[in-house]
Amino acid sequence: MPAYTYYCNDCKxxxxxxxxxxxxxxxxxxxxxxxxxxxxxxxLSSATVITSKKS
Ligand SMILES: [Zn+2]
Structure with missing residues (x-):
């Protein structure tokens, strides 16, 4: 399961x-x-997720 890093604007x-x-x-x-x-x-910089977009 990929990990995503988020930044909180409230508590920084x-x-x-x-x-x-x-x-x-x-x-x-x-x-x-x-x-x-x-x-x-x-x-998104720390998330190494490769998605192949199909349009
Ligand atoms: Zn917070």
Whole structure:
């Protein structure tokens, strides 16, 4: 299961969550593990996920 690093804009901390690709593609951001805020952004730099987009 790929790990995604998120950055919390409220407490200014990074946290890592494990999401399935399906969950991630649903656009379902997790809540901050520190403060429970949903004001988080994905740090894609650390996520090594290769997706083959079919259009
Ligand atoms: Zn937070």
């Amino acid at each position: 901390k990074e946290f890592t969550v494990y999401l399935t690709m399906t969950e991630h593609e649903k656009g379902n951001p997790p809540v901050c593990t520190e403060c429970g805020s949903k004001n988080v952004v994905a740090e």
